[in-house]
Amino acid sequence: MSHTSLLSSLTRAEDRDDWHALNTDLDFRKEVVLACRELVDTAYGQGDELALWNLHDILARIYDDDFGPPGVDRADKETQPIHRDIAAVLEKAVLERELADITDDEVSSYPEDPDAYVTWLKARIGDHGSRRHPLYREYLRNEAGVEEFRFFLAQESNLDPRFDDILALMQLGVSGQQKLELAANYWDEMGNGDPADVHTAMFARALRTVGADDAYIAKNQLLETRISGNLSACLALSRRHYLKAVGFMGVTEYMVPIRFRDFVDGWRRAGLPEDGVRYHELHIGIDAQHASGWFKNVVKPLIRDDPRSGREIATGALIRLNSSLRYLDAVLAHLRTATERPN
Template sequence: MPENRKNLLAAGPLSAVRALESCTAGELALLTEDYAFRSRLATACKEIAERAYGQNDRTALAEVHELLAHVYDRDFTGVDITDVDHERQPLLRDVAAILEQAMLGHELSRIDEETVTGHPRSGPEYVRWLKDLVNAHPAGWHPLYHEHIAQRGTREDLRLLLAQETNLDPRFDDILASMQMGRTGGEKMEIAANYWDEMGNGDTGLVHTSLFARTLDAIGADRAFIRDSFMLEAGISGNLSACLGLARRHYYKAVGYFGVTEYLAPRRFRCVVDTWRKLGLHEAGITYHDLHIGVDAGHASGWFKNVVAPLVDGDARIGRDIALGAMIRLNTSQDYLDELLRRMRDRSPVAVGAEA
């Protein structure tokens, strides 16, 4: 591989990054020390990011997010003993830093500065202000859940929705584990309590990632279906979740981002649970969502009271970053729910009949 590294980027950065998987430890060391190669890799990443976000090239956007997904898959995957000497992180972080800057720059450019400034400076008042911000956003009560799924959702609608939800749900416990690093006191304890709930409070049969896997099995959303039906918009949301959850400097944005996630889950999951039961699907498959209606309501309350409010009380400047994270979550959630609703309506018999 190192002998051919001048040609490694011929097919683009995604191909080059994938090729790192087959490099030996020695080849990776040579690539890491080759700053001319790393410069070319960085340039290739900047070029594709510019096409994606500067020129609205959807093919380039998909490649940007495949690259980021590859990096995050490495971050969330346990290491095999045969891989312990293979150091890919310097190269992967080069890639991620450039693409994350483009991704976050785009998302931040969508937010009106007046939306995230002028907020209350006391914690309890800020929490009320933030909840109002969430409820006023189109994603707060999205018609995909509260009209389509609730009133006319089908088994295939639920299957398609759950395939998109793999962008976060299987990783949420690890994100919470990461967010605890460097935090102290009640703030850390709240995140830890949330994490322990995700761990089934010590009962391996109730670990939430396992429950979610059972839901996918029950609805027939296997790996092939998820791969074939997974939308770019869902992937973008998942990459943002990973980016904010793993990076220390984005911690305050992550507080807002995942606070919104917890706050909206109960109202959304209620629609899923009611439709699941109305369709007579296997009861064991809905345990995950049924459990989260109550659990996430408690998580949201605790998150706002013990994480958000104390942070703003401690330094009111943090309020802007929390609000930015909340808006990023709301905007990208709306993006993929809008696209998902369009797909559901396009294939629904009611929509076809209406068009005829």
């Protein structure tokens, strides 16, 4: 099997018997793994951008299945053996790419006292180039119009519509302060029981306000957007990555208030409808509280229980910071280029 035919193999099986036949065909599964390795080599070893797109399209399709709604039609389709064969190879390559940008000193030179660790981690976040990025501080705040906000929100759909499910997954197997903090965060995502205030519903209203429907999103998402979304799914779905996910999502919560303040100011400057900005305005205050609770009730207990957790948490934080910087750079470059094109 060529790596170019790997994507089509994901849709090859239609029913229970098809999937059973593929799952029990060990020669086929070996071909799939070899094709994945070839794809990894082409994408990362040879720097082929089309192969990188294919790699992340395949992962995104698997994650769409993982996060997809349940139903009778899925009840007897056992997709996991082959999906996990593929994801194991591709995820390893994606994470190795991220880890290559992180030095040992960045994740090992941390204090083991919980309070000092949080201070150290916040300083790392504050000093990073993605903390106060010009996409937010300058472009969205002062320049963007409706077309630019439409494009930007299409990119942001890589994480926001799944954040509640990610929080639900992160609660598995944890207890005490961690579980309560994650649960409180999740309940806020659920609008504290009011269907109209569920955060995914509010984000969907923001998308509708600027006309970013599913077809527009699928057509306009950038490669770095796809990578960013796949990273969050990868870390959330695997329990072995829980500590990295704590760092990754903690950074996300910590950076939201200042970023969304710029977004809201730009939205109103552009004269866009108030109903569409409610999601972002609400998160300015809520995520400031959640970030504080995350560091106090999730990060600190982990460091207190086992200081070795600090390395994994810091690694997840830096994966988020570095991938966010690439993502924001790519979005800003695209918007600047699009603005400069002649009509």
